[in-house]
Amino acid sequence: MPVTLRSGEPKLPEAIAFDCYDTLFLNSHDGWKSSFQDIIDAQNVPLDKDEFWTRWRKYEVNFRKIRTDLGRPYNSPPFKSYRQAWTECFQQVFDDIEFDGDANLAGDRAALHMTDRPIFPETVEALNMLKGRVKLGVFSNADDEGVRPLLDNAGLEFDFVGSSQSAQVYKPALAAFEYLYKGLDTEPSKIWYVGDKLLDDVLGGYRSGATTVWINRNEEPVDREPEPDIEITDLRELSGILEHIGG
Structure with a gap:
């Protein structure tokens, strides 16, 4: 399935932030x-x-x-x-x-x-392709004692890592995304938020003003509004989108 741009060509972001479980790591x-x-x-x-x-x-x-x-x-x-x-x-x-x-x-x-989940095969390569081009962040509905060791043990580095526990609020609440944007010191309109859940990630990101990216590895149909701005099946596709819109 090719990359789907549902809202036209997006603007180049200053930061790309990710959900963790079922986005960077499998949580089956x-x-x-x-x-x-x-x-x-x-x-x-x-x-x-x-x-x-x-x-x-x-x-x-x-x-x-x-x-x-x-x-x-x-x-x-x-x-x-x-x-x-x-x-x-x-x-x-x-x-x-x-x-x-x-x-x-x-x-x-x-x-x-939650500290020992298998990483998706493309995660490390995808993040390395983005490193140095944009700020990288994580916000996950998770406890710090789970998500931080998981990221550290995999050797993944981010400019900011937030969790529902550190923010004291769960996605898709607006306050969760505001906590992320403050941590990245970036305006929401200049952030892409990448996640696997249409409710927590796409709805939450949309309401907060970010460009929403749905990682849809199983090619499932969009069954609720709002639709994601961008739909991908592999995290490495993010780098190609940046190259395309950046010339």
Whole structure:
């Protein structure tokens, strides 16, 4: 699938910022289930990994739905880190099955999981192709204890790294992107924001005034508005777009 420019030719950016999980690194359900098996083995949880994941995921998805009120940000509940929210989800599952498990220990394993995700094959090359041409940033819905070691262990360097935990707010809330732009010391109209989620990344980036880039590796259809300004299937395509519009 070729690069798609949905809003005409974009302006050259001063900075390009990225989501982390499922944009720079794979964060698959199979990977999560492997960590759930570790929790089962450590605590003798009376569930198989698929049922454990399904039960936990129900609560985790609900947390994602209620954590941010986009229409009335002041109405959003108090911020919770992923570690706290995930631990509470484990406790709810243990309560449901009447199992005397250690939710804190399970939450520890889930948090550790985020520090060791497989990097996409093109990530390092793509970032090296951009380095020195634009500022590079990251903002991820993540805890610092997960995203920062992940980036450091992969040897990835950025001008600014932000997280929902450091900003105390989750994408697609406007405040999350404002935190990123302040960290990069760059106006939103001069930033491209690259992510894999149409809600968190494309909607959030659009509302904040950035040029939105959707990394769509599986060539899925656009099923919500706004459409991304740019659609790519490989991060290395960013460099080619810069060369094209820069002459």
